Amino acid sequence: MTEHRLNRRSRFHQRGLSFFGLVFVGVFAVAAFAIGGQSIPIFLENQAIRKAAAKAAREGSSVPDVRTIFDKAxxxxxxxxxxxADLEVTKRNDKIVVSYQYSREIALAGPAYLVYRFNEQTK
Structure with a gap:
C-alpha cells in the first residue's frame, strides 16, 4: 500500500469509548454504587447480630437469659x-450455641429484588 492510503486509514480509525459505551458504563457504575450503598448497612447489621449472638451465648445460662441478653444488645x-425470640438456642458439650437465620431484601426495579440470606451460628 502506498503511504497516502495508510495515513488515510489511520486517520479514520478511532480508539476509545463511544457515546453509548460511555452511557452503558455510567449506568452500570451508578447501579453498582446504589446497590453497594444499600448493601453496606445490611452487612454492618449482620456484624452486630453476630457480636450480640456471641455475647448472648457466652454470658447466658438458659434460653430466656440468652434471648434477653440478645434483645438488650x-x-x-x-x-x-x-x-x-427468633434465636435457636441449643447446648453442645455444656456450651450454649446460638443459631439464627433471616433475610433482607433490596428492591431493584419492578418485581426484581436482591435478597441476602443469613444462616449462622456461634462457635
Whole structure:
C-alpha cells in the first residue's frame, strides 16, 4: 500500500469509548454504587447480630437469659432484622450455641429484588 492510503486509514480509525459505551458504563457504575450503598448497612447489621449472638451465648445460662441478653444488645446496636425470640438456642458439650437465620431484601426495579440470606451460628 502506498503511504497516502495508510495515513488515510489511520486517520479514520478511532480508539476509545463511544457515546453509548460511555452511557452503558455510567449506568452500570451508578447501579453498582446504589446497590453497594444499600448493601453496606445490611452487612454492618449482620456484624452486630453476630457480636450480640456471641455475647448472648457466652454470658447466658438458659434460653430466656440468652434471648434477653440478645434483645438488650439489639436495642443498643439498633438491630431490627431479628429478635431474641427468633434465636435457636441449643447446648453442645455444656456450651450454649446460638443459631439464627433471616433475610433482607433490596428492591431493584419492578418485581426484581436482591435478597441476602443469613444462616449462622456461634462457635
Amino acid at each position: 439489639a436495642q443498643i446496636d439498633d438491630i431490627k432484622s431479628i429478635k431474641g
